[in-house]
Amino acid sequence: MPSKNQADLLPALHQLQEKFGYISDHAIVDLAKDHNMSHAEVVGVIDYYHDYRRTPPGRQRLRVCRAESCQAMGADALALHASTQLGVEFGATTADGEITLEAAYCLGNCACSPAVMLDDELHGRVSAERLDAILAEARGA
Numbered sequence: 001m002p003s004k005n006q007a008d009l010l011p012a013l014h015q016l017q018e019k020f021g022y023i024s025d026h027a028i029v030d031l032a033k034d035h036n037m038s039h040a041e042v043v044g045v046i047d048y049y050h051d052y053r054r055t056p057p058g059r060q061r062l063r064v065c066r067a068e069s070c071q072a073m074g075a076d077a078l079a080l081h082a083s084t085q086l087g088v089e090f091g092a093t094t095a096d097g098e099i100t101l102e103a104a105y106c107l108g109n110c111a112c113s114p115a116v117m118l119d120d121e122l123h124g125r126v127s128a129e130r131l132d133a134i135l136a137e138a139r140g141a
């Protein structure tokens, strides 16, 4: 049977991410073999695209917009606040496995910058205090 080519890798990564929420180390080994690529090449592709994860996501996903409009309205300070409050860097999940902090590059809510999205819920004009309230509600407080 002919091996799949490298062009098939992105759809395969997308399917795995959709199904499991991340790309496991075991899956990377299989993908490299199936697509006639080295392990490092597969990891390089995964790391290149921000939306692919190599670790299981938290139960909820907080995305903080880091794009221009939000940056102009204080998104950098908001991002730092989110990271400090959650105790994780961007791309990481809180120790309790509850929230994964991610950067987004425009959430389509530029008129209400700065914007964040908790799972599928979009929030605009988010201050540090408002973010605290969003996080408290996410944690059931």
Ligand code: FES
Binding pocket: 065, 066, 067, 068, 069, 070, 071, 105, 106, 107, 108, 109, 110, 113, 114, 115
């Ligand atoms: S730049 Fe942040 S929502 Fe568009």
